[in-house]
Amino acid sequence: MIDGYLSLLWATCVWFLVGCTLLLSTNYEFKDMVKRPYLVFGLGVGCHSLILFIYLILGFELTITTSLLAALPTILSWLIIRALCPRRSTWRLLRPPATLGLDKDTKLIKSMTLFCQLIILVQVVALIVAVTYMPENSDDGLARWGLKAKVLSHERSLKSDYFIDPHFSHSHPYYPLMIPLQMAHITVLDGDFNESAVRPLGAIFFIFMLMAFFDLLRHSGPDFHAWLFTAMLATIPRYTFDEGSANSMMADVPLAFFVLLTCILFIALKRNQRVGQAIVLGLCLASCGFTKAEGLHYAFIMLIAFVSACLLADRSRMRNYIKRLLVVSLVGSIALAPWLAFKQLNIEFEHANFPHQLTLSYVLAKIPRLIFVLPRLLLEGLDYTRYHISWILFYAGLIALGIRRRLGWTQWFLLITLVGFFCFYSLTFMLSAWWGQLDDDVCKRLMDFTIPRLILVTMPLVVYLTYLSPLVQKTQDTSSDSDPH
């Protein structure tokens, strides 16, 4: 019996191997990869899950060998591409702007930076202690994500009755399998499901999310601002303790990480339209869709936001953008197709195909629900016990943006993305039916425990848009083409 944490370490090595070889295949700069472990990790987890899932569809069992062999396609693609085209120009994600207009590091700034660093450190350590000592305690973590992971660890195959058994329908077998697959991948060395080894997964995603956020901000302005806003994100109470937090076996924090990573890649694509970049972005969008059901909707919304922001703020290279977006969409669709086909062909629960039951009369009948859905969504952020002052600052930032009126591309992109997310939430709650039994009162209860988890995913974008608002940025150019590169 190998210790659970060794299994976690082993699994992490495989993710990094996949991420590293995949990035090298797209000719990513090796030196830069070392500076951006979050990119390697995110891409590694996403692609490893997608490849592993294809293996399982092909009938292979989930074993140590298949787990390791999931790295083979990316290693081969790197070797082949290297042999065929040995000299290609490399690319990297973010480049620092030529002039940052740095503030002088006064004593106050230095001590504040230290304070922010300490805050982040203590948050992370406290989280690691909690996930290490405490068993899983969240309802959805146990009944849905944990159960799926147990099924995959035990049966080691997709040919399981679980996906068609009505007894398990409460655990939503049609939910995407990335997190359960990775939990099973972690425990593959132990032979059976080991809860203590998979519990830190959420915390790992949280740490890499903070790294990604800090990196994004560090390339947009002074280091102190980057530390301050990263500390703001890290101290959002909802991220550390509660259902869906990084202290649970759920997919909300991983999805928040993938949404942030996708957002960073979109910002990078705006500046530099390399094919390799488009491929990586396509895979990230597919990873969003394979993490949680709503991830696919987020991916669409971000694609639409990218095009809309280009139309509003920069039409000069529209043809280039469209070409690259075609590559992004093609790669994303191909990567996610096996899961969508599997879901469509194998999982037949009535409530899983709810969109097919939507009629015009049903939609019209549910419109009055918006009267309580919209205020609930808009006022959620004001609950300072969950989000401290981050949303209050965000609303103040929006007002400041409205007064200034001249928005840059990044601001338009983030704003349209967030508005898209909120429209999606409103529609979801307006139309939700839950086996046809969901009346308005049940819908309100559903909102009470679902909205905070949905909001978690948007938080990095909310804090980043606040950072780009005139409240923080002194000059206009910070928004448009001080894009973080």
Added chain:
Amino acid sequence: MEKFKAFFTKPLTYLTVGVWMVFALLQLSQTTKRSLTVTKLFTDKSEAQKRHLLFGELSSTVALICESHEDARILLLDCPFEKTFRLDYFAYPRRLSFQPSGDEPLNTNPYQEFDLIIRYNSSGKPTLTRIER
């Protein structure tokens, strides 16, 4: 105008950062406190003891029986639908059997084939009957 703006901007920035620092310190003390409580509660405890502390007798008994019997069979009588959520996780790969309300088995020793029977009364409270084999 610029001077006027600067006059208000600086104090407002300090105030905002100050308010956030208060929240950050509160959050910090809360997370540290919770982590210390978790460490105190769960250190040197077996998985079964941890489960008992967190989920109470019902879930821990189900988990314990499933761990000790490879072919454990558990019967849920009059169980509300949502109560099975966590139990399914603890019981897996064993399946929980259900007996709907008022549908008692007919044979003379009806529950003999089960290891654990969980009966929910009308107010939703469970009682456990553990059958030694």
